[in-house]
Amino acid sequence: MLARRPILGGVALLAASPILSPGRAQGSFDAFLDGVRAEARRAGVSQATLRALSGLQPNQRVIELDNRQPEGRLSWEEYRDRIMVNPVRVQNGQRMYAENRGLLGAIEARYRVSPRVIVAIWGVETNFGGNTGGFAVIEALATLAWEGRRAEFFRKELLAALRVLDGGHISPARMTGSWAGAMGQPQFMPTNFERMAVDFDGDGRRDIWDSRADALGSIAHYFQKSGWREGEPWGRAVRPPAGFVAEGADTEAVRSLRDWGRLGWRSEDGSPLPASELEARVVLPNRGGGQVFLGHHNLRVIRRYNSPVNYGLAVGLLSDRFG
Numbered sequence: 001m002l003a004r005r006p007i008l009g010g011v012a013l014l015a016a017s018p019i020l021s022p023g024r025a026q027g028s029f030d031a032f033l034d035g036v037r038a039e040a041r042r043a044g045v046s047q048a049t050l051r052a053l054s055g056l057q058p059n060q061r062v063i064e065l066d067n068r069q070p071e072g073r074l075s076w077e078e079y080r081d082r083i084m085v086n087p088v089r090v091q092n093g094q095r096m097y098a099e100n101r102g103l104l105g106a107i108e109a110r111y112r113v114s115p116r117v118i119v120a121i122w123g124v125e126t127n128f129g130g131n132t133g134g135f136a137v138i139e140a141l142a143t144l145a146w147e148g149r150r151a152e153f154f155r156k157e158l159l160a161a162l163r164v165l166d167g168g169h170i171s172p173a174r175m176t177g178s179w180a181g182a183m184g185q186p187q188f189m190p191t192n193f194e195r196m197a198v199d200f201d202g203d204g205r206r207d208i209w210d211s212r213a214d215a216l217g218s219i220a221h222y223f224q225k226s227g228w229r230e231g232e233p234w235g236r237a238v239r240p241p242a243g244f245v246a247e248g249a250d251t252e253a254v255r256s257l258r259d260w261g262r263l264g265w266r267s268e269d270g271s272p273l274p275a276s277e278l279e280a281r282v283v284l285p286n287r288g289g290g291q292v293f294l295g296h297h298n299l300r301v302i303r304r305y306n307s308p309v310n311y312g313l314a315v316g317l318l319s320d321r322f323g
Contacts, residue, residue, distance in 0.1 A: 029058055032146045036155070040162050049166040052138050062135065062143045065179045076285035076310055084124055084314035090321045093123045097322045103213055107200065111220035112230040117298075118219050120319035121305060122185060129185040132209065133178040137161050137190070141181040157181050160190035169197075169205045176209075184208030185215035186222070196222045226304040227297070234302060234316040235283065235295035237268040246292065251282045260294060285310050 033053050040050060074083065097104065097119050104115035119128075126132045141161055145154035161181065165172055177183035181190065186208055188197060197206040200217030208215045241264030255263075257280055261273040273294075283295035286309055293299075293313060303312040 029056075029146050033142065036142070036145075036158060036162075040159055043159065043163070045159075045162050045166045049162055052162065052165055052172040053142070056139050056142055058146060059135070059139050059143045062140045062179045063147055066144060066147065066149070073287060076288035076291065076313075079310050080285075080314050080317065084311075085318045085321070089123055089127075089318065092128060093119050093318065093322050096122070096128050100212065100216070103216065107213075107217050107220045110200075111217070111224040113220040113223040113228045114230075114319065116319040116322040117223065117228075117234070117302065117315065118216055119322050120315045121219050121302075122216060123318065124311075124315060125187045126185050129212065129215065132176065132184055132187070133182065134176055135179050135181075136172075137175045137177045137181050137183055138165075138172065140177070140179055141190075144180065154181070157190045160194055164190055164193055167206075169193075169207060170209055174209055185212070186219045188218065188222075192222070196225065222305065223301060226301045228301050229297055232278065232296055232298050234298040234319070235280065235293050235313070237317075238273070238292055238294050239266045239268055239270060240292050241265060244292075246284055246288075246290070249282055249284065251284060254279050254281050256280075257294070265294070283309065283313065285313055 033056060037050050037053060041047075097115065100119075101115075104118065107113070107118065108115050122128050138158070138161055141154050141158040145151055145158050158181075161175070161183075164170065165175060175183065178187065182188065183190065183193060184207075186197075188208060193206070193208065197208055197214065197218045198221045199206045199214060201207075201211050201213040203211070205211075206214055206218070208218050238260075257273045257276040257278050260280060261275065265273060267273055268291075278296060280294035280296050283293040283299065285291060285293075295312075299312050299316060302315050303309065305315075306312075
């Protein structure tokens with residue numbers, strides 16, 4: 001989840017604005033950087049760290065990506081099977097889960113978050129750390145803050161990124177991420193780094209780029225702070241009773257699984273729902289072909305990491321394949 005948006009952690013792509021020429025706006029970009037330097041100094045950022053702003057130019061590729069509108073929209077089934085829960089990702093995730101079982105157990109013991117959802121997020125965000133983005137974060141954020149469509153948001157993230165550098169957690173050269181400034185293996189925006197990143201390996205730095213322990217621990221911390229309930233499932237695919245119509249369905253009503261079962265709802269394979277008091281509500285994928293889910297509290301927690309409903313459902317389904 002690199003170029004499509006910063007995570008929550010996040011901001012969605014917005015309506016297009018004219019692509020600006022760095023050469024045409026060079027003077028105003030220099031003035032913008034002067035203002036950022038002054039604000040960062042007032043916030044206590046060192047002069048040494050502010051050298052990261054030296055010699056910057058607006059990155060035209062970042063502006064192009066920010067202005068690009070999505071071409072086409074995948075159906076739920078295409079998104080699920082081709083992009084998110086495809087055989088390669090499942091196989092790699094199972095291998096990563098097994099290879100990191102000890103680390104994941106230690107993280108679960110501290111944060112009480114399912115290792116399966118941690119590995120699923122790791123997989124969909126950066127292909128298990130293999131694709132964390134190649135844009136210089138300071139340059140990308142400076143470009144977006146100057147370009148102006150979300151100037152306040154990206155200026156805040158730029159100042160946070162400078163504070164991250166000033167804290168010694170990463171070098172400017174290694175501080176790479178998506179075109180929108182999402183960083184490291186969890187794809188945290190800088191303000192989320194400040195709030196959620198952890199030093200799980202105990203070396204004095206919160207290194208979500210190169211420390212697997214810090215990256216996975218930070219994902220778990222994010223979920224803990226977002227309200228993850230230990231031991232509860234995220235949801236399940238279900239078979240509605242006869243006469244159910246997706247269009248106009250009540251997706252706000254909350255009932256126990258026991259009560260959903262009494263109303264004729266069953267598991268997708270036709271077996272009875274658990275006779276449980278665990279609460280759930282109907283969840284319908286966007287652009288779906290008929291699949292229906294009952295979602296629990298932890299599905300909403302997954303969606304606090306990235307809000308689209310299809311993302312949350314796919315992460316949940318992927319997590320079920322691990323462990």
